[in-house]
Amino acid sequence: MAETKKYPAPVTNPETVEFWEAAKAGKFMIKRCTACGEAHYFPRSICPFCFSDKTVWEESSGEATIYTYSLMRKSPTGPYAIAYVTLKEGPSLQTNIVDCDLTSLKIGQKVKVVFKPTDGAPLPFFTAA
């Protein structure tokens, strides 16, 4: 079922358009604040920690570990695993774990970013590293 699953195209907006443009080039971007040094996700123009507007785009390594997950056993498009993963750069984010054995997922497992197509910009997911 996973092969046929259709994901919604991001709507995008002026604040996030650079993220989606980078995604089209296969790059997974995060934002970092140059005032306080903290990275965050999803991207904002103003830092959610120190409220500085000195935030800049940064390409993430795409390397992460699973913080937690839950395998949804049934859905109209089949089973799927929702998760939070923690990026090597620090921020944790919500995602799906895809294209690997969903029945043997473990907290702490290493994962890496993969993009999947939509009718618009591709969406980031994570798979076993």
Next chain:
Amino acid sequence: MTIKGKAYIAGIYEHPTRHAPDKSTAQLHAEVAKGAIEDAGLTKADIDGYFCAGDAPGGLWPMVDYLGLKVRHVDSTETGGCSYLIHLGHAAEAIAAGKCSIALVTLAGKPRTGPMPPRAAGAEADFEVAYGATTHNAYGMCAMRHMHDYGTTSEQLAWIKVAASHHAQHNPHAMLRDVVTVEDVINSPMISDPLHRMDCCVVTDGGGAMIVTTPEIAKSLKKPLVRLIGHGEAMKGPRGGKDLDLTYSAGVWSGPRAFEEAGVTPKDIKYASIYDSFTITVLMQLEDLGFCKKGEGGKFVSDGNLISGVGKLPFNTDGGGLCSNHPVNRGGMTKILEAVRQLRGEAHPKVQVPNCDLAIAHGTGGLLGVRHAASTCILERV
């Protein structure tokens, strides 16, 4: 400045229906409003404040007009299932400030009859919607991490459902009245790991309402006196993804605020209404409110400790959302209603807590694993 003792709950009503295909949502709001007004011994003309949340069709303008109210204070704070617990706190603030004297709060809807309208998108939508967060898997993620960090087990979570079922057997309106065992829960189908079907609450049509008023007006009415002596509210989300920790809720902030205002501690509480959208919701909130240490919730809820007449902390004696009612997928109102019944001495005799003079009603709204609000109300029989 405090709301301690400034507002009393003078009227309550829980709609007996759990399935209402033959009624409109606005009609259910009107029926619960009527029930609460009559329970208080008031008339509609007495109402001068109105509170509703996202379940009210069209929000304040249509509802005030539909119900035929003439009000001087309104509040449509929307924080999902705990909206009504926040409404109670806000009603007390408005009453203390003289902005209104008799406030009506209503909740009603029909998720069992048909699909609910989607929520408006937040700034995170493009970065989250595609991943299919639902109540089941968002709470599943909390449970998974709680088990990882603290060794909590499915058997311990099951005890919460078992306790709720012991209470629901005495509630003629409860949707699920069969007493279940720990084995029943862990043998029920897995919905979203590690939550089984019986770890999940019911989906019901229905609603509830309450009347909040001044001490003077409450004392002029005939019902036993129940007042709010402490209230707290808080919110929590991933906040940029820093220091993510899904093993605690915003209750860690709303709880202490409410207890401090009330001047009591968890040890003083005789009865607890704790939002039970899922078993894990109860366990995390009991920890967050200070009924036990963080990580010891599993041990605390085991062996019937939440069963009235058996354990140390009787909870959700109406059967709660796990067994009785979870109208509109929003459990905050029914949490208040059963706490008031306990304080009035109007709970079912089989579950009534003896000399129940201090109760807590606490809930969360939104998704515990994503973004949510929490609200804590400490209630006292005068």
